[in-house]
Amino acid sequence: MTNDEIIDHYSALARATADGRIVADCGPDAFEEGCFGAASYDDTSALPYGAVRASLGCGNPVAVADLCPGETVLDLGSGGGIDVLLSARRVGPSGKAYGLDASSDMLALARRNAEQAGVANVEFLQGGIEGVPLPDRSVDVVISNCVINLSDDKAAVLAEAFRVLRPGGRFGVSDVVVDGDVDPARRLAAEQRIGCVAGALPASEYRGLLAATGFVGIRITLTASHGDGVHSATVQAVRPTAGPGMEIRPMRPADAEQVLAIYQAGLDTGQASFETTAPSWEGFAAGKLPHLRYVAADTATGQVLGWVAASQVSARPVYAGVVEHSVYVHPGCQAQGVGRALLEAFISASEDAGVWTIQSGIFGENTASLALHQAVGFRVLGTRECIGCHHGVWRDVLMVERRSSAVGGGGRSR
Structure with missing residues (x-):
């Protein structure tokens, strides 16, 4: 009808x-x-x-x-x-x-x-x-x-x-x-x-x-x-929980300029990644899973305050439920709950999508990021020592992961 x-x-x-x-x-x-x-x-x-x-x-x-x-x-x-x-x-x-x-x-x-x-x-x-x-x-x-x-x-x-x-x-x-x-x-x-x-x-x-x-x-x-x-x-x-004046929603192509600017600001700190230059939007979109990209936005202005996205770890079927994630917060909005709101929404969405393991690497000096991830259930698996040279310095990377208790193996360690 x-x-x-x-x-x-x-x-x-x-x-x-x-x-x-x-x-x-x-x-x-x-x-x-x-x-x-x-x-x-x-x-x-x-x-x-x-x-x-x-x-x-x-x-x-x-x-x-x-x-x-x-x-x-x-x-x-x-x-x-x-x-x-x-x-x-x-x-x-x-x-x-x-x-x-x-x-x-x-x-x-x-x-x-x-x-x-x-x-x-x-x-x-x-x-x-x-x-x-x-x-x-x-x-x-x-x-x-x-x-x-x-x-x-x-x-x-x-x-x-x-x-x-x-x-x-x-x-x-x-x-x-x-x-x-x-x-x-x-x-x-x-x-x-x-x-x-x-x-x-x-x-x-x-x-x-x-x-x-x-x-x-x-x-x-x-x-x-x-x-x-x-x-x-x-x-x-x-609808994902967020702090006052903030909302969590799916990332849109219209967010590209702000997302990449926040990405570059994080890279410029020297504590976010071995990368030094943010990719083009086309490169960013090609490397991230389309169904697991979110932004935190100011409800009054629409300004993007931060973002989180996931990449596929492997094309092998056994790793279908394993992703690697990145989360970046605008430099003027840190320590305001933006990162936690993004990660909590991302974790819930990833479980909806059948993801059982979220993993990432964090520089040991990035104590704020490590504390944030541990607060939402990530654990440190170990340290990859001198894994890469960054601005002339060989750096260690802490490998972190979060195992879902609702999807896959129930978070059991082997």
């Missing part, structure tokens, strides 16, 4: 709900099996019947969002408002719950349900989930319930979720995913049976889009099978 057809479809369901009719977005068997609608919720007794009756989701995102009092939460595609109302109760009067929906009929229904429930800390907004009408870094949690799969521009949806989340903010949704490339006949059978499979992604592709957007700590958990390779799932991720 096109976006307009989707809006018309759900508007009709909202009107049916307002008229007191039972609505369903999939076949009765799916509801009887407890996979869709209000059957996903443990307790709806405190909610207006209209909100429960209009529930058309495939799970309970509030259950995985881990909401806390005082937080601000946004529900993408909020429908009749069941998840907004549940969220509003969780965050309490000091928090707020937004609902965003493209259907004016659904918004009218949701507002009536909120009024009937006596919930004041809610606000319903009209718009598409590809263009959220809220400022940057304005919410703590983004939830959604069986809506993102319907969008024909999921990259835009995830980019908007990332944009409106504060650093450290959480993404927790229920959605529909498929096993690999489901053949057209099986997909059609699933669509006819449960009604909301159109546009569903393979879990691996969903994970890749989240990572490319900048999310870390990505977890996709299958919660129910609907046959024909179709599953309900919870999808969780985090």
Whole structure:
């Protein structure tokens, strides 16, 4: 269906709900099996019947969002408002719950349900989930319930979720995913049976889009099978944590000049590398893995404060999960938590990508870098003595590595 057809479809369901009719977005068997609608919720007794009756989701995102009092939460595609109302109760009067929906009929229904429930800390907004009408870094949690799969521009949806989340903010949704490339006949059978499979992604592709957007700590958990390779799932991720006035995001070509300037400033200290001149952007990009490059940026000015990136250690399959990394901080921003924020985001992203070992070499005189790496779990393996001549001096290099406890061999030493 096109976006307009989707809006018309759900508007009709909202009107049916307002008229007191039972609505369903999939076949009765799916509801009887407890996979869709209000059957996903443990307790709806405190909610207006209209909100429960209009529930058309495939799970309970509030259950995985881990909401806390005082937080601000946004529900993408909020429908009749069941998840907004549940969220509003969780965050309490000091928090707020937004609902965003493209259907004016659904918004009218949701507002009536909120009024009937006596919930004041809610606000319903009209718009598409590809263009959220809220400022940057304005919410703590983004939830959604069986809506993102319907969008024909999921990259835009995830980019908007990332944009409106504060650093450290959480993404927790229920959605529909498929096993690999489901053949057209099986997909059609699933669509006819449960009604909301159109546009569903393979879990691996969903994970890749989240990572490319900048999310870390990505977890996709299958919660129910609907046959024909179709599953309900919870999808969780985090926008990287950063200090005040700073954000961690993927490196972009537009960052090239600032990234290379920071690189050169580090080389000029004589304590960062045996290299003396930063490469061209083309050379830099060719030598770094495209999915493990991040910058720390000032949220007010956009200035790049530092960067981290990884290189492949070997093309041999046995080393697929081993990378070498570099991290550089602007000389005017050192000792301000920039390096640690970059490394913590990088470590989480690397584990999402299946990396089990991160390694690097540090000059022994670079005590600040060594202390930083040890603070985030790196250990010194040993010293390569007089390994290279740098500005006429033969120098030792400390070899450091961090073994993941979540990926690969569990951090066990051999």
